[in-house]
Amino acid sequence: MSAVEAPTRPGGDRDGGLRSALRAEWVKFRTVRGWLIGLGVAGLLCVLLTYLVANGIHSGTCTGTGVTCRSGHPRVPTGPGGEAVADSYRYLSRPLTGDGSLTAQLASFTGRVSTNPVNVAPSPSATRPGLADWAKAGILLTPDTTPGSSYAAVLATGRHGIRFQYDYTHDRPGRGAPAASRWLRLTRHAGTITGYESADGVAWHEVGVAHLAGLPDTVRVGLFVTSPVSFHGQTGRPTQATAGFRHLTVTGATGGGWRSRAVGTSRADFYPILAAGGARSTGDTAVLTGSGDIAPAVVQGVLGTNTAASSLLLGLLVGSVVLIVLAALFVTGEYRRGLIRTTLTATPKRGRVLAAKAIVIGGVGFAIGALAAAVAMPVGDHILTGNGVYVFPAGPGTVSRVVVGCGLVTALVAVAVLALGVMLRRSAGAVTAGVVVFVLPYLIGASLPGTAETWLFRVTPAAAFSVLGVLPRSSLVDYPYTFANGYYPLPPWAGLLVLAGYVAVALGAARLTLQRRDA
Known part of the structure; x- marks a missing residue:
């Protein structure tokens, strides 16, 4: 007696394919009005809490190039690429029309570090000798001395050798020769700026080339010096640098x-400085003293950690809790009512039901x-800006990454709770x-101390919240990029992978449980 085979459904799968199972599960979800209301509540809570x-954060910070600031609050310049930048330095310059060059020998480079307590304003009298690692001295060309303007510079640093830098984020290292007694040259040909270094002023080595768009016919070219805050651990101290130049030669x-x-x-400017410094020149020699930095901006304490995503965190956490409840009910409700047997009868392949x-x-x-x-981020940004709070710039790519990242976080958490x-088998x-x-x-x-906090945000599902991290990091700025300062220990997608690993383990365990245990 031969067995009678069950009729095969369209698509060649007699127990219903994944498509059929998906359709059935979606119908179950959308027909429960309470779950749909829960979704709306989750979204509304996220936006409302943001x-x-x-709205609870009030302070004043000036942005852009204006000079009107509320008392005690800084203005943060914006660079050519729309990024927040530090642009503070002592500049000894002159106009240059058309093509030309400036050559100079850096004869000396020394520095001072503030010894005042962190909560006491720095003063030149309370200092000790010391040159910051990223103190800079050299030749700089810019169309405008307004903070945030485009520029190109060849320069010596405290501990990073000779560099060619332009527009705050671009950096090219030289041959790594000692800074003292180095010759520097910057040339302009139309919109192309080239930096050179030399050990003797005779044999020159090209360090880097920049093409500055929209460079006017007349620009300013000259000597500069700057010195950033020096960090040892979490404590930052303002610094000051002094550079001596000789053999100044200008062509053009x-x-x-x-x-x-x-x-x-x-x-009104945001960068902490030790003193304004000064410059003196005689013939073909000059000595400059300055403080500040020319680099991407970091928090530096005074700005806080407000970003386009910082006010979103609480709403995302609460919204995730609502989704956790819905994801649990999506499966435990069937166990409680005994409907899981009907589901497994309609789709005998239990792994397919779980999928x-x-x-x-x-x-x-x-x-x-x-x-x-997508709704909450512009709402938070608008409210913060209206309250006078500085918000670090975030381009469309960054905003899109945060939006997609938030969606992936909530999706992965919901799937993991489904597996749980x-x-x-119990909602509670x-x-x-x-x-x-x-x-x-x-x-x-x-609330944990530094090391424990860092590891928690590396190895637990909390790592996924790094999708909210939009504060800039830069290898050109020595700064403690810690969670306390608004920086997550993992990049956004690495944090998501940590969460995805937990979800994969939960799904694997759920599948084994579903296969081995009676409904």
């Missing part, structure tokens, strides 16, 4: 004499997380486990 957090059409100016060092549920709840989680972030629901247990594993580590980590 608004409340942003120059009009007017040398003029000394402190760029970006007024009370269909995971795709549905993950898709729903991604959609609500990304949509909420399969294993525990799955929700509690989800909150403890995926939300609590962040709350604990924010």
